[in-house]
Every structure is written in C-alpha cells, then in structure tokens.
Amino acid sequence: MTGQAVNTPDYVLLIDLGNTRLKLGLWHEDAGETRYLNAHPHQTQESLLDWLDQELLRLGVTPHKAIGVSVASQALMLALEGFLANRSQPIPVEWVWPAVHAHGVHNAYPDPPQLGADRWAGMLGVMKRFAHEDRSIVLANFGTATTIDTLSRDRRFLGGLILPGVSMMQMALSKGTARLPMATGEVADYPANTHAAITTGIVAAQLGAIRRQIDLSQERDQRPPLMCVSGGAWDLLRKEWHRTLPGTLVEEVPNVVLDGLSLFAGPQLRANSDGPVV
Template structure:
C-alpha cells in the first residue's frame, strides 16, 4: 500500500493506493480531511497493512511537511514529496521558472489528464480552495499558465478584517444587490465566476475550439450557479459552453498515477 498525501493550506487529505489491485491507478477513498500530523500517525497505528511509502505534495510549508515526515517515520514509512518541474509524465510546464508552480497545481492537472483519452480537447481546471487557481492545458498536454486569486472564503474574511463596517457576510447572489450581505456574496461569486469565464474564453480563442472545464474544491458550491450562468451567457461568443465537471480529488488522482509508476521515488 502507498499513501497519497495532499497537504494544502487549510486541509490535509490522505488516500491510498493498493499496487496489487487490478487497476492500481484507481486510488482508495480519502481517509481524512482536516487532519493534523499527529492524528495521521495515530491512524497509521490502527492499520493491519502498513504502507511501504507515502507520495505527496505539500504547499503548507516546511513545518507541516516535517510533521508529516515525523509521523510517518514512527511507522517506518518514508515520504517522497513531488515537486514541480519542466515535465511530469508527459505533462509540460510552461511556467517561466518551472519549480515556482505549486506542486499541487501540476499534480492536479495530471489527475485530470489521467481521466482523458490520448486525444483530448483543451481543458481548464478551476480549484476553489483557500486560494482559487484556474489553469489551462492544451490538447498537446502543455500547461500554458493560469490565475491565482483569493478563494471565496478568503475574499469574505478579508473584507471583514480589512474594513470597519463590512460584516462576515453570507447571502443570495443578485444582479443588483440591495443590501450589504447580498452585495458581498454577489461580488465574491461574480469575481470567481468571471475569472473562470475569462480563462475559458481565452482558451477557446487560443485553440480555436471549445474547451472543457473541470472544477474542484470546497468553495465550488458557493460559486457554481453564477459560474454556470455566466458560461451560458458567454456561449454565444465561443460556441456551446461546457457544463463544468466536478472532480472530488484531482490531486490524489494525480498522485495515484505517479504512485503506479515502476519507481515512484525517482519522480
């Protein structure tokens, strides 16, 4: 068994891969959310089968990474962190400094790619977490770049912290909000959805064809309706818009693909 670890800014997700399974690329269910390294070690102690390796991405800083490494070492399980580079299993990274791209972004794009046939349309992956990232991959398996902006919850909390009179608001989305809660909720949804539509239109123009959209992350339900509405409006400009397909764990899917390679620790 190989553990799959997605250590993000606000959550720690863990899955596993049984390399003896008929399709070893299909990961097991996510073990935990909101998990701290000590709890990870305690959970490992309850398993009948001990993992031989952990493969992961960590964008939560060195302290979190060290804590995970220590917890795994208690059970004789080494961890190998995947980092961004120019190419990963045929996915090409066009960042000016390839190592600067968050490893979670590159691996999640690989997770989307693992679900697609060899010949596939361009696609956009929008992940709504602490930060929202909106990344584009062409039919040639080249990641051409993407956006980073505050996620929905961070937008809301930053307004409450950074202003004297704005609340930590929640409310319905409206075209023309008539109270502060509506105005904040609508502004957040508009910003998130507008960024997705912007990147979708840019990809359609670049490749001369419609582009698929995949979405992930806990913030998606908050902005789903507005995103789908704006995409439908934009469809007249760039062909029939796709319905965004939700992916529960693209990072773990990408890690599973890497873990199924003959020597994952060399990646």
C-alpha cells in the first residue's frame, strides 16, 4: 500500500539509552552505514515514547529489529520494549551486554556485566572507527556521568574512570550547600566570584581527570593517545579543553556508542562476536 512503512529486513534501529537521553540511529545493512537520527531526554516515559513514535513515523521504513544498550532503569527498558513490540509492525529489541571479548576488543572487567553497556559499546565504536590507529585511544564521554576509558594499542579495554558529570556536579553543589547557586559563570584562572569559582572548579575536575589518563597512556606507550570525546556536556568543555590541553589530538565522536552497536547489526559482523546478545 502506498505511503505505508514497509518492514524492511535491511534496516536495524540502534538505541543508546543513557541516564538522561535516548540516542537513536538507523543502520542500513546494504549501504553498510548508520544514519544518526536524533536524541531526546526521558524525564517522562510518556514524552519519550511520543517522541519515538514521531521519529519512527518519519523514517518511512520499519526496521526489522532494534539493537540497543541501556544504563537506564529496567522499568524504562521494559516500557521501550513493550512500545516497540506492540506496534502494527513490531520491532523486537536485542540488548547488547558487555562480554569478556567482542569484535577484537578484550574487556578488563573480570565481571563484564558490571561494566556499563554504553561504555563497552563506546570502546567497540572507537575500535571500529579507528581500526588502523597505532596508538592508545582514550574515550571521554561527558554524559550524565563522565567516563574516561582507555583502549590500548593492542585493543584491550584497560579500564576507566567514572565521575559525576558537569550538570551533576553543578546540582550537587547547589543542593548540598546552603549558599551555592546553580552556577552559570565563566572559567577564569583565579575566579573572584562564586559563579566563576564553581564553573572553573567543575571544568578543572573534568579536564584534570582526563589529563591523568592521557599521562598514563603517555607513560605506558611513550607517545600520546588519540583522544576521543562524546556526550551532551562536551559543548560546555570544548573551549577550555583547547586552552588547557593544547596540541592534544582530539576527535569528536558524538555517535560512537551507536557506531559500536552497528557492529552487532550485520550478520557477518555479528558472527565475529563472542559476546552475549540477549
């Protein structure tokens, strides 16, 4: 029937369900590429599902399945699965969980399910994107939390840091003290007002943590790592990054988690994985 979405076996919906936003992509099997769609916050389940409905209507094709990672609540995952399963053309969801090894990457976590699935997909995403890079890769994701993960030259995920994200740091200071506001100041060398003092402290904490991981790679490899950055809060840090870490190679990879997920979308590529896809 004209105008009706067709359930097409060569399209796979990619879902990155973070603590703040859902990020969506569409993998096209024949073209071997991902169309990055959009992102939406999920303060309320209802508004998220309304938004998703609109996004799916706009696609013009119905993916035959979805592949996702989630670090959000089980309840939200189930709501999303139910919503996609109950459409006139159902889209079953396969969730990707961290494994000991997948797509050429070894996982440092002795208990892989403990690792955030988004961090694992991020490591696979940089691996895919920079397959020929002969240096360590440090991926900093500035999401709800900030994570700073290192992939070694021989493609082992070595481990990484978790710290509160930019907004979470701002909220913690404002909620946990009597006198500190939600800061909106500018970064300064020696801040002389409260807003600037908070903003500068937060930016310094974020970039200082990254410097630590860069220095560790430098010591181990005797050369600097390739730095990759992603996440909604990166925009707030970009300017200060270039001021405090001049000369550091940096690649902006906003869709790196979706890139990692796309490895599980194609049958040939998926066969290379020994990780659980459940």
